[in-house]
Amino acid sequence: MKIKKVDNSMAPQKAELRRRNLPRRARVLDLFCGNGEMYRLTYKNRVALYHGIDKEKVHDPGICTLINNNIYITHNDMNQYNVFDLDDYGSPWKQIYLILRKYTKAKLTLFVTDGLVLHQNLVGDVSRFVSATEGLPRQTNIPGLGRWYVDIFATMLLDLEKRYGYQTQKAEYFHNDKRTVYYWHIDLQRKSKK
Numbered sequence: 001m002k003i004k005k006v007d008n009s010m011a012p013q014k015a016e017l018r019r020r021n022l023p024r025r026a027r028v029l030d031l032f033c034g035n036g037e038m039y040r041l042t043y044k045n046r047v048a049l050y051h052g053i054d055k056e057k058v059h060d061p062g063i064c065t066l067i068n069n070n071i072y073i074t075h076n077d078m079n080q081y082n083v084f085d086l087d088d089y090g091s092p093w094k095q096i097y098l099i100l101r102k103y104t105k106a107k108l109t110l111f112v113t114d115g116l117v118l119h120q121n122l123v124g125d126v127s128r129f130v131s132a133t134e135g136l137p138r139q140t141n142i143p144g145l146g147r148w149y150v151d152i153f154a155t156m157l158l159d160l161e162k163r164y165g166y167q168t169q170k171a172e173y174f175h176n177d178k179r180t181v182y183y184w185h186i187d188l189q190r191k192s193k194k
């Protein structure tokens with residue numbers, strides 16, 4: 001079942017989360033830029049570099065590319081950015097893993113819209129990422145899995161840390177009224193070698 005993307009529900013709250021947590025000299029790759037609402041509310045005139053990616057629509061062809069973001073990540077340098085905005089409404093974990101496979105800088109900031117709970121409620125079976133990180137069979141159906149969403153997300157962050165040598169410096173979130181979509185700010189820093 002394909003989940004229909006809802007364009008920027010909770011936009012003011014999402015924009016505030018981003019504005020509050022932008023690093024200095026932010027260089028943003030907005031991987032689901034769409035109609036540019038987050039660009040206008042958050043990034044315009046506040047960041048050193050902005051590039052938007054979307055496979056369906058872009059708000060400004062001068063600063064955006066119309067392409068599948070997985071393809072863009074795979075074929076382009078991720079080190080020119082230090083902020084990755086993944087406002088997906090599905091579950092953007094595939095893009096996060098693709099970015100971190102290539103990213104070699106010491107620090108990065110992620111802004112994530114995660115609809116994993118919504119996906120679970122609509123489809124019923126666990127996602128591939130939950131299956132992989134929690135060790136559950138792929139076709140497992142667990143009613144009420146959303147109750148453990150934050151714990152599942154934390155396990156997935158630990159998996160990122162282990163695979164790519166980062167440590168979570170800060171992770172904060174809020175959710176919509178139905179607790180089906182969660183909005184995250186995450187700061188990662190590469191672990192120092194001893």
